[in-house]
Amino acid sequence: MRQTLAVISLNLRSIPRRLGMSTATVGAVALVVAVLLGFQAIGNGFRATAERSGAEDIAIMLREGSQAELNSGLSRDQARLIEVADGVARDETDSGIISAELYVIVDGVLRGAQTEANLGLRGMEANGPAMRQGFSLVEGRMFSPGAAELIVGEGVRREFLGFELGQEIRLGTNDWTVVGIFSTGGTVFDSEVWSDLGVLQNLYQRGSSVQSVRARLTSPDGLERLQAYVENEPRLNLDVQTEAEFFAGQSSGTAGVISSLGWPLSIVMAIGALAGAWNTLYSSVDARAREIATLRAIGFSGLSAFTGTMAEAVMLSAIGGAAGTAIAVLFFNGLSFQGLGDSFTQVVFDLSVTWDSIETGIALAIMVGVLGGLFPAIRAARMPILAVHRSS
């Protein structure tokens, strides 16, 4: 309708008359959106990096429904069934390339704080190290089968006390010798310590049980064949997924937590921005009382006054939303971030501002505008026409 468009245009043209307040409102909304997008960018980056760090040609098998290695448990016999499974690659001697593994948590002492922190100790079979992308022994040698020897991830050596090459170290009630230092190029495994599976089973009285089995797949369709094999083998009740899928699943919880951390903060700030928008729009209505009343006297509807004020509010908040998005994209997108948390200590990842989160941010901004403009707009619609006689 023409009158509504005219009133909207009058409202928008009046914004420069309250430049200070209007800019503050835009700024507050921009901040809300930037904070929201910032947190989501951290979460998204975390997820993306975790997904990248897993291999597509390595399968991980855990007991059905166990989700994490620590909750899983498999027998030696089950592991041997996988060794001959369909879809699993073979070595020169025609045995399946697998590694059955046991994972325990031990206490280490952090260098900086001199306090104890959790550390993952993994017992693995001979094929285990080579199944990690980018694995290399940077110093020393591999652990020998049957010996209480450790190879230590670079991250562990850097962060914890007592893991230098050649050192003896007591973990729990057992003494170990550090015989090698390895690197996987910054993946999660750099934060682990590895030993021979049999030795670890022995020292921790686990008999012949393991928690996970890793297997190299023959080809891209190897996973499906392995899954079909496990399905048809009544002695196996396992979840089979690629390492990439496994890491994505592991990280999604953490990523979700980081992403959602932004919400409470954004909402508190959004309430502040809303109060700002409210205040700005009330002054708009008050400053333009005589204009609004004059239009009503001429015959314009109360609805057009309402719509004009809402349009002004939504315009301010939409500009704020766009500015906040621009800030997030310019300053956060692609930024490197040092990950936190037990096993992800070494993980460095890039922030990523996604379309999904931009849509959410703009929606939040517009909601601030709609809510902030609502009551001022009602006031505009109810403006007494006799305000035409006010002196300015």
Added chain:
Amino acid sequence: MTALYTLTDLSKRYTRGKESITIFEQLDMTIDQGDFISIMGPSGSGKTTLLNLLGGIDRPSSGAVDCEGTRVDKLSEGKLAKWRSQHVGFIFQFYNLMPTLSAAQNVELPLLLTNLSGKERKRRVETALDIVGILDRKGHRPAQLSGGQQQRVGIARAIVADPKVLLCDEPTGDLDRNTADEVLETLQLLNRELNKTIVMVTHDPAAAGYASKELHLDKGRFVAKENT
């Protein structure tokens, strides 16, 4: 002469808290088609209130405001807004122009409520600006115009939709003598040439002299006196 307005038994009271102020009590009045009436009277005597009632931007406490058979006081808000847009033009002491719009855009506002095409609206806006002698300033903003020029824009806006009646509340109250005389001559011209019925409130006896009828409002009563 045919009556344009017939006010019958009109009362207007304001209640402020427990107090009640009576502005009019059982006032009767007729305004004929083609009248140019000036209303004078002391401050607070109800002159503006009377214009508000005539223009349908306020309602009487009781009594009837009849304009050509329409009971203005009985119209719903929506119908009243439409009636105002078609029947009355308001001219204010402080012009009440939209500061961000040009003279032409200000004058066009009442036409935005009609179905006229953009081209037709432009034609009418220019005609109105021409009648009040300010067509050469059509692109100027109010802040770029003198008080007298702004009031001319205000008058152009009041006449652009071709209403029968113009209601002017101290239209020259903010202008110097010469400018005031020019504006009053314009109003007189609109009355004589275009047959606009004009009701003008003023404090200025010289301004009142331009009208064909002078009324004095005092304590809610009229004292009429014809100009010769």
